Amino acid sequence: MAVAGSAAPISLTEEERTSTPWRDAWRLFRRNKAAVVALGVIITIFSLTISAPLLTHLGLLDARAGDAARHVINPANVPQVDVYPDPGTCARDGQDQNPYWCGWLSDEILVDVQNKYCYRPAPEPDRQQWCYLLGGDSSGRDWLTQTVYGGQVSLAVGVLGATMSLIVGLIYGLVAGFYGGRIDNLMMRIIDFMYGVPYLVLVILLQVFFTEISREYRGTDRGGAIGLILELNASMGGLLFLFVALGTLSWIGMARLARGQVLAYREKEFVEAARAVGASDRRIILVHLMPNIIGPLIVAETLAVPGYIFTEAFLSFIGLGVQPGTPSWGAMISEVRNRGGFFSNRFILIVPSVALVLTALSFNFLGDGLRDALDPRLRGT
Amino acid sequence: MSEAVREPHTYAGGASAAYAKDKEVLLEVTDLKKYFPIKSGIVIQREVAAVKAVDGVSFKVYKGETLGLVGESGCGKSTTGRTILQLYRPTAGSVKYAGQEISTLKGEALRRMRREMQMIFQDPYASLNPRMSVGRIVAEPLVVHNIGTKKEREERVAALLEMVGLNPYFVRRYPHEFSGGQRQRIGLARSLALNPSFIVADEPISALDVSIQAQVVNLLQRLQEELGLTYLFIAHDLSMVRHLCNRVAVMYLGKIVEVAESEELYTNPLHPYTQALLSAVPVPDPSVEERRQRIILKGDVPSPINPPKGCNFNTRCPVSVDVCFDTEPELVEVLPGHWVACHRVI
Known part of the structure; x- marks a missing residue:
């Protein structure tokens, strides 16, 4: 179609190179590296x-659920610093699980519910094998x-x-x-x-x-x-x-x-x-x-x-x-x-x-x- | 008519008086008014004043012609065009399209009428939705009016793009990828989608480069010829209006002051405002240009909120007399086909 002064001819091969508003936005977004990292985080x-429920189930998160929790060391191996007659004074909520947490991360007292006593652990490197990675709360979680x-x-x-x-x-x-x-x-x-x-x-x-x-x-x-x-x-x-x-x-x-x-x-x-x-x-x-x-x-x-x-x-x-x-x-x-x-x-x-x-x-x-x-x-x- | 479009300068003079008489009136606007209220108040708003953007405008547009509507910024040209299309509802007056009153139409009837009359906008950057592809933009009128299947619409869009001189493969692109002239063509394709017979072109070329202006004007003329369109061409570029329009109406402060066939108006302007306006057009002939006397109007356009009593041009008119300050002049046919609203002309 001959039109006086029509638009410059555009080759048909260029047809695929479309830029939509959202594609443009993504291109601009990628330019901001901090934002890309933030999106990743x-x-x-x-x-x-x-x-999280899956991770817990696999034992990756909650030490209580995994095998590690069952390998609770014999409390006899842990040096007893102080024995409390009542577990309630060292833990609010004694549960039938093993609410041990890592002494090397906190100065927390440990509680052994079964034997109904708590103690302050002495430093011992291999305790990491059985305690919670980041410890637990006052309810032992x-x-x-x-x-x-x-x-x-x-x-x-x-x-x-x-x-x-x-x-x-x-x-x-x-x-x-x-x-x-x-x-x-x-x-x-x-x-x-x-x-x-x-x-x-x-x-x-x-x-x-x-x-x-x-x-x-x-x-x-x-x-x-x-x-x-x-x-x-x-x-x-x-x-x-x-x-x-x-x-x-x-x-x-x-x-x-x-x-x-x-x-x-x-x-x-x-x-x-x-x-x-x-x-x-x-x-x-x-x-x-x-x-x-x-x-x-x-x-x-x-x-x-x-x-x-x-x-x-x-x-x-x-x-x-x-x-x-x-x-x-x-x-x-x-x-x-x-x-x-x-x-x-x-x-x-x-x-x-x-x-x-x-x-x-x-x-x-x-x-x-x-x-x-x-x-x-x-x-x- | 088609001859006239090809060579717009040939139909002036004696034959023109007959020209208007045997033409069918497509659009008749009678005493059209559009006031925009100015409101004031925090919770309960009262109307304190009104901007009289269009204040009693009457004219006819004949089938197949191009009527130019000129005037300086803010004189109500665009408002007139939009009120005709019922984009603004008129405050008073009537707009008859093909004999049917459309200012009272509502809902579905108005929607059907919109298929007949369309608009081309001034700013090619603002008139296309940046989030829609060209294909969707041009197909929108068809979708809104539920015309055709998806496939038929696609074919129609391709045909429309070709008609306005664009590559049909542009359908998947977005407006920001186009130049001003190309965007204006996209807008034109959209307004042609419904096969309208009347188009209001609101300064369609003012935002374009001069070289592109000529292209778009030629396109408008070619389409008029091919599709038998009727244009209301709103502009402030007087030489372009002379080239494109069969008749020209001059507006000042919400009123029409003079209407005539374009050659008649340009060679024999009668209203002092038209004379001043035309004196500002440069002539491409050095010897004539040297003798050209510019009529410089004193003062500014009065506020349309409170237009002067009598003739609304009386504050700036070089030839005003007492009667101009009392009585509003009527638009009178002083020569065949040449209407003027001025006490001093009669």
């Missing part, structure tokens, strides 16, 4: 925590196992919390920004009001409320919807209520961001072009607005993940997070209070703290990389 932590299982809580709170707040904020912001006028005005005033509520205080109060309810109905066969929810929450180790408490206010920032993005794109000519061909509001929102505004929201949510993880850790630290017995990094850090303080039990603090910081740091770097990758100004560079 996150994937590793994810797969570790998700496969493996610290490493708890750290890995605790990752489940932290990641669930971080990722699900972020996803929830992204979805709610996105829908709220889209509706407010797209319909504008009176609806927008009302919806944004509600958000302004919610910004006036102290976030952490509200979350703590909600958790206190939920804890009270759970305690009140524990054991009573309540039935009905509330009973079902309480049961579900209990089976999730208290995570359900934690999500609710965190989710009440976490979406408002996202809603503001989404609305701003919608306002920026709503008046673009391609939206008007869609309207001119007769596209419905639904189509305009889903096909034209959403793919364009989602980038900055994903970045913001990724950067917000450490915030959710920290809030959960804080709540669990003060005993208002997950239910007691559910491993969580915050709860593990608070274990230092049951174990005689900083100076004798430093490593107790170190393990979950390192896990917490590493995860938070990785999400920050990941968010940074996503910001570069999803920035339309950098496309094609």
Whole structure:
């Protein structure tokens, strides 16, 4: 077709060399090495925590489950430094397992439940063969196992919390920004009001409320919807209520961001072009607005993940997070209070703290990389 | 008509008076108004004023012609085009397309009407969704109106791309890979997808390089000829309008001040505003250019929130008299096919 001054002829072999927005984003993301490493760390932590039950089962994690635990040395071989008449004074919860932990890592006393005495071990290198790699807690549970299982809580709170707040904020912001006028005005005033509520205080109060309810109905066969929810929450180790408490206010920032993005794109000519061909509001929102505004929201949510993880850790630290017995990094850090303080039990603090910081740091770097990758100004560079 | 498109300069003069009479009216706009409210208040918002972007505009577009709509920035040209297409709902007035009133259409009826009238946008960078491939962009009108199977749509998209002078293999590419001129062609292919008969071209070439402008204008002319399109061509480039349009309407502050066939308007501008506007066009002849007298208007365009009483050009008009400050001039046919809204012309 001969057209005066038509586009420069492009050879057909070039047809395969397509660059889609997402492929471009991945190319830009790979350029940020820190973000790639962070993504690797996150994937590793994810797969570790998700496969935690499997690892425990294989005896790789929990020394109690493996053969190593059964090769408990004869207590007679361990030099007895001090014998306590009552195991309760050295361990809160004497179980019929073997709650030994590594003396070379902590100055912890050892407890032998069967023989009902505890002792302070003298240094002995080969003890590593049978003790927990990173020791145990005051209930005699493996610290490493708890750290890995605790990752489940932290990641669930971080990722699900972020996803929830992204979805709610996105829908709220889209509706407010797209319909504008009176609806927008009302919806944004509600958000302004919610910004006036102290976030952490509200979350703590909600958790206190939920804890009270759970305690009140524990054991009573309540039935009905509330009973079902309480049961579900209990089976999730208290995570359900934690999500609710965190989710009440976490979406408002996202809603503001989404609305701003919608306002920026709503008046673009391609939206008007869609309207001119007769596209419905639904189509305009889903096909034209959403793919364009989602980038900055994903970045913001990724950067917000450490915030959710920290809030959960804080709540669990003060005993208002997950239910007691559910491993969580915050709860593990608070274990230092049951174990005689900083100076004798430093490593107790170190393990979950390192896990917490590493995860938070990785999400920050990941968010940074996503910001570069999803920035339309950098496309094609 | 097709002759006129090939050689736009030949139809001026005596024959032109007859030209309008035996043409079928495709679009009739009567006393069209579009006011944008200015609201104030924190929770309960009151309307405190209105921007009178389009304030009583009437004109006809004949089938197969190109009507140019010119005027300076902010005079309401684009708003007029968008209001005609019902992208903005008019505050008052009527828009009749092929005899049917469309300003009151809603829902499905309006959607069906959109197949008849389409729009080409000014900014080729903003008018294509950056997250959609060219194939999806051009096929969107077909998808929205549920026309054809997937395969038929693909074929139609390829044919459309070829029609606007693009390689059909571009379907899988994304807008950012194209130049401004190519993007404008993609936008054009999209607006042609539904086989419309009327197209509002909102400054389709202002954002392009001069060399590309000519290409796109030639393409628009060729398509008009091939597909029998009718254009409302909104522009501020006066020489391009002269080249492309059969008739030209001049807008000032939300109102039409003069309408005439293009040669008539360029050779015999009657309204003082049109005269000032045309005096700004450089002439490619040194001896004429030397004698060209620019009419410099004093002052700025008044705010459309509070336009002056009487003739809205009275604040800047070099020939205004008392009556201009009291009475608003009507658009009157002073010569066959030449309409002017000015007290001093009659």
